[in-house]
Amino acid sequence: MSHHPDIEAKLCRWASETLHIDLDEVTNQAGEPIRDVVDSVAMLGLVCFIEETFRIECRDEEITPENFFTIRTIADFVADKVRQRPA
Amino acid sequence: MAQTPESLFDEILGRESWNQRPAILGPAARTYGDLFREAGKIAAVLTRDVGSRRTVALMFHPSANFIASLIAIAISDNIAVPINPGASADEKSFVLSNAGCRLLLTDLAVKELPGQVLLGQKTLDGDLSLVEFDIAENFTPHPKDRMIVHTSGSTGRPKGVILSDAALSNNARAVADDVALCPGDRTIFYTPTAFVYATNQVLSQLVAGGAIFPWSHGLLFPGQILRAIDEHRVTNLNTNVPSLRLWATGKEAQAMRLESVRCIVTPGQQLLSSVARKAMNVFPNARMVSAYGCTENAPRICHYWTPTEFPEGDTALPITQGPALDGVEVRIVDGDGNPVQRGETGELVISGTSLMRGYLHLESLTAERVRNGWYHTGDLAELTLAGEYVILGRVDNIISVGHEKVAPEEVEALIEKVSGVKSVAVGHMPDQVLGKACCAIISTDDSTDLVNRVLSHCRKNLSANKVPKRIILVDEVPATLYGKIDRPKVQACIETRLSEQ
Numbered sequence: 001m002s003h004h005p006d007i008e009a010k011l012c013r014w015a016s017e018t019l020h021i022d023l024d025e026v027t028n029q030a031g032e033p034i035r036d037v038v039d040s041v042a043m044l045g046l047v048c049f050i051e052e053t054f055r056i057e058c059r060d061e062e063i064t065p066e067n068f069f070t071i072r073t074i075a076d077f078v079a080d081k082v083r084q085r086p087a
Numbered sequence: 088m089a090q091t092p093e094s095l096f097d098e099i100l101g102r103e104s105w106n107q108r109p110a111i112l113g114p115a116a117r118t119y120g121d122l123f124r125e126a127g128k129i130a131a132v133l134t135r136d137v138g139s140r141r142t143v144a145l146m147f148h149p150s151a152n153f154i155a156s157l158i159a160i161a162i163s164d165n166i167a168v169p170i171n172p173g174a175s176a177d178e179k180s181f182v183l184s185n186a187g188c189r190l191l192l193t194d195l196a197v198k199e200l201p202g203q204v205l206l207g208q209k210t211l212d213g214d215l216s217l218v219e220f221d222i223a224e225n226f227t228p229h230p231k232d233r234m235i236v237h238t239s240g241s242t243g244r245p246k247g248v249i250l251s252d253a254a255l256s257n258n259a260r261a262v263a264d265d266v267a268l269c270p271g272d273r274t275i276f277y278t279p280t281a282f283v284y285a286t287n288q289v290l291s292q293l294v295a296g297g298a299i300f301p302w303s304h305g306l307l308f309p310g311q312i313l314r315a316i317d318e319h320r321v322t323n324l325n326t327n328v329p330s331l332r333l334w335a336t337g338k339e340a341q342a343m344r345l346e347s348v349r350c351i352v353t354p355g356q357q358l359l360s361s362v363a364r365k366a367m368n369v370f371p372n373a374r375m376v377s378a379y380g381c382t383e384n385a386p387r388i389c390h391y392w393t394p395t396e397f398p399e400g401d402t403a404l405p406i407t408q409g410p411a412l413d414g415v416e417v418r419i420v421d422g423d424g425n426p427v428q429r430g431e432t433g434e435l436v437i438s439g440t441s442l443m444r445g446y447l448h449l450e451s452l453t454a455e456r457v458r459n460g461w462y463h464t465g466d467l468a469e470l471t472l473a474g475e476y477v478i479l480g481r482v483d484n485i486i487s488v489g490h491e492k493v494a495p496e497e498v499e500a501l502i503e504k505v506s507g508v509k510s511v512a513v514g515h516m517p518d519q520v521l522g523k524a525c526c527a528i529i530s531t532d533d534s535t536d537l538v539n540r541v542l543s544h545c546r547k548n549l550s551a552n553k554v555p556k557r558i559i560l561v562d563e564v565p566a567t568l569y570g571k572i573d574r575p576k577v578q579a580c581i582e583t584r585l586s587e588q
Binding site: 019020021022035036037038039040041043060061063064065068 | 148172173303304305306307308309310311330333338339518519520521539542543545546547551
């Protein structure tokens with residue numbers, strides 16, 4: 001279940017538009033591992049999208065399989081970073 | 088002196104003195120003894136529930152579970168059919184049916200597959216499960232068959248390549264000898280398990296007594312892989328050119344010097360001297376080996392040890408040149424099958440102890456490709472004046488995307504089904520990571536949202552590397568006088584259109 005539906009919805013929209021996957025399908029699979037559909041180029045795009053959209057910076061050591069395992073874990077990671085962002 | 092068993096599996100399982108040595112590194116660390124015990128438990132279930140000489144599909148990311156399952160298949164005397172977890176449901180379903188696999192061993196979730204009825208699922212130790220499908224068994228194995236690997240087919244469907252235990256064993260031993268692998272060696276393993284390169288990497292490391300760090304996330308986290316190489320003092324890398332480029336040019340790599348790496352093997356792709364020079368900054372003690380091979384030879388044919396100094400600029404290094412690996416024979420022949428003279432070009436053909444038994448259910452194709460014991464690779468090569476051979480390209484239309492071979496006909500057949508597509512042809516375009524990616528040109532009588540519809544259809548039905556990176560709409564797809572796709576003109580059209588953008 002999503003803890004951060006707004007963030008998750010934005011990530012799903014990115015995935016749908018970038019990877020040309022039906023939005024409903026992405027949304028339904030937000031808890032599935034992304035490694036089978038996201039390649040390394042798309043991953044670079046995803047990090048840029050997150051940094052721009054949520055105005056956070058992803059450090060190299062934060063781009064890990066744990067944080068970027070599923071759309072849902074990415075949403076959790078983004079929410080944490082947003083919370084830590086200076087006002 | 089005891090004779091070495093023909094099967095590499097028998098050889099490694101017979102080395103009890105190695106039981107305390109590390110076999111797997113990382114979070115799933117275990118010794119050879121632990122790994123073999125785990126394999127033995129899986130084999131016991133397979134023997135009891137499956138029997139022997141049956142095809143069993145293995146669906147894994149690179150992991151200790153995959154390695155244990157591979158060994159278990161040999162212990163229980165079954166035949167492994169690796170399946171790519173990232174393949175589309177349709178492709179998975181085809182591979183299962185083609186190889187007559189009623190059973191699938193995996194540690195991943197198994198979803199519905201089109202046209203297949205799931206009969207049951209049994210949980211094994213750990214997080215493994217054995218899944219049974221209602222699939223007719225259609226394969227009568229030869230006594231020494233050990234694996235069926237599916238590779239891209241030019242007819243729009245993958246072909247099953249039947250490999251014997253001896254073929255896998257001989258090739259892995261030849262690789263271990265050529266790279267002088269030893270018990271102190273450590274490798275990082277992230278090659279997709281559906282490729283026979285993955286099996287070869289695992290077996291060559293195990294026969295040498297080395298250790299393996301499985302990495303199941305592919306190239307998504309290059310920084311993490313580099314840190315793992317550093318942490319586990321990895322000595323040997325089997326990596327494709329795109330990942331080497333990613334590592335050598337990434338911002339993390341710039342600050343790293345990974346001195347433990349002594350050998351980097353890159354399979355069958357053109358390496359630019361600029362990338363090799365940058366890689367040497369990150370891996371200063373490494374020698375680079377360009378490996379040339381094909382699934383039909385389980386897989387490696389020869390290793391080209393590149394020079395230690397690389398030319399300035401962006402010179403393309405040869406894909407390979409030089410002697411074949413032990414047990415592999417190479418010739419370059421003309422259209423009539425006669426060996427060419429030095430200085431001439433022809434098709435590279437191979438023979439030897441690693442060669443496939445044939446293509447599954449494709450006897451006429453096997454007879455066409457293997458003539459008088461020589462397999463015709465479809466690769467064009469030059470026999471130089473010095474007597475070495477240099478690969479020049481493909482005789483057929485196959486596009487190498489990363490280390491996956493993509494038949495354009497397969498992608499075209501799929502795109503043709505999208506409404507509004509009048510005609511389609513697939514060529515290739517440069518890709519920063521994969522080296523090459525597919526690019527489709529389409530003529531249409533209804534362009535409404537066509538690009539998105541085509542890409543969405545491809546995403547659903549093809550594995551990621553086969554999905555065109557770009558769709559270009561044209562008035563007419565170039566064709567020959569006889570109505571066939573004019574491949575050279577298609578490629579020229581793609582290059583012209585890309586240069587205009």
